[in-house]
Amino acid sequence: MTRRTTALSAAVALAAALALTGCSSDGGKPELKVSGAYMPQPVMDMAGGFLTIENTGDTADRLTSVTSPLSDDVTMHETKNQKMQQVKAFDIPANGELKLARGGNHLMFMELKEKPKQGGKVSVQLHFEKADPITVELPVEAPNHNPQQH
Template structure:
């Protein structure tokens, strides 16, 4: 009887330890896996502001949020939501697990205000995207012609 109780107790301890270790795991699924693609900035027609566009793909089971954008080229970069053809600044954009966030013409976008230098076609603008969970990610936005509008694939 004593042997059975010891075996049962040992089994219970092994199972409990396994559950605790699994719960404390710092595996790759704890942080979102984000990829940036399709980035561009149309050459600004005004000297003091510009827009930026890109797609953020989340290849993980963990949702995240884009909380801000910074760039040396602008005094301020805002993230804007477009609803009913009106844009307004927002504090963040959700990036769903196994989904994506599209910042595109006519929709949600980045707005570069108080430009320190007007970027010209052929140049690249560096940005740092700040996320709630993934941390900062740097990206380059090639400056395209002012009418550039890639087809959604």
């Protein structure tokens, strides 16, 4: 009888563990897609970067860093009360989006190694808390380019 009880207890424990694993709050991986990426042609030795990251997954994520061959110092900034301040990460909600746009949250490329020209492209790699990195080519647009005004 003890052997049957032990086997039954083990089966119940295994079923409970599997149920908990399946019902974890993680819900799977974020499903990230980047669109609308661009960089206005820089007029000084720094530049801004803008894009939208859409998350169609049921799990939230965070953009934790950005790297680029253009600059060893790529930072993320938010704009609050018309003041720009550096942040360590941006949240990307589940079934939502992170929008980096002029006048709002954005990327800053400091101490450029070269000045990209309109018509060129700048490669960046986006690093996330959960999702795999995504490499994006930012088309270089006119210095005054603003797709929100179109």
